[in-house]
Amino acid sequence: MIETGNFACHNIHLETERLELRPFKDADFDTAVPFYRDPEFLNAVEESPPEGPITKEYLKKAGKFMRDSGFLFAIVEKTSGRTIGEVCLQWMNLERAKIEGEKIMRLPIGIWDKTLWGKGYGKEIVRCLMAHAFKKLEIDRFCPVDVPVDNIRSKALWQSLGLTIAREADDGKMLDFEITRAEYERLYGINA
Ligand SMILES: CC(C)(COP(=O)(O)OP(=O)(O)OC[C@H]1O[C@@H](n2cnc3c(N)ncnc32)[C@H](O)[C@@H]1OP(=O)(O)O)[C@@H](O)C(=O)NCCC(=O)NCCS
Numbered sequence: 521m522i523e524t525g526n527f528a529c530h531n532i533h534l535e536t537e538r539l540e541l542r543p544f545k546d547a548d549f550d551t552a553v554p555f556y557r558d559p560e561f562l563n564a565v566e567e568s569p570p571e572g573p574i575t576k577e578y579l580k581k582a583g584k585f586m587r588d589s590g591f592l593f594a595i596v597e598k599t600s601g602r603t604i605g606e607v608c609l610q611w612m613n614l615e616r617a618k619i620e621g622e623k624i625m626r627l628p629i630g631i632w633d634k635t636l637w638g639k640g641y642g643k644e645i646v647r648c649l650m651a652h653a654f655k656k657l658e659i660d661r662f663c664p665v666d667v668p669v670d671n672i673r674s675k676a677l678w679q680s681l682g683l684t685i686a687r688e689a690d691d692g693k694m695l696d697f698e699i700t701r702a703e704y705e706r707l708y709g710i711n712a
Contacts, residue, residue: 527546527580538598540595541594541607553575560634590611591608605629617696623660625663647681
């Protein structure tokens, strides 16, 4: 049963050493708004940010799109109990990255609080969700797409996990990364 306030409409709870991933709640948008008003965070996640200040309604619109096409999670730091970001294990919705007969997922991710960047949290989250996607959802290919070429952190994250560049898009401004099931099993083992 889906509880009131469970915006994500799923009941999957996952855990890493330092973090919990739980269904995104309606109230999490209130926590997110001030972080989205930080230009550094906003420019990292939004290709064309709106002119006015980010509102809860704006974030909910994007959130609805994600929850309808995947599994939207809030990222919770175990030690502090704080909700520190969002991540969506999302079915591929870009035509250029679809392959006939393959199950493919992408992964928009944002750690809202920039004081927590570079501590290995991103890597912990992605490892956990890749394992869920390959083992439980039995995907064929995992493809984080639309990574701006100047987003050093995001590029470093995907490369550090063994993903490679599948293609350039938008006149070389964006990169699509990927890892196939065969490569995932080679790098991480079947019991990763
Ligand atoms: C992108 C993001 C999810 C990465 O998560 P993170 O917790 O900061 O990254 P991690 O600490 O797990 O680092 C992952 C790898 O990137 C490397 N890395 C991290 N920050 C880096 C930097 N500024 N420069 C170079 N490498 C960096 C790390 O060294 C690590 O590689 P290693 O294990 O080989 O040493 C996070 O920074 C974030 O939410 N940023 C804002 C939103 C965003 O850009 N989202 C992606 C949109 S495409």
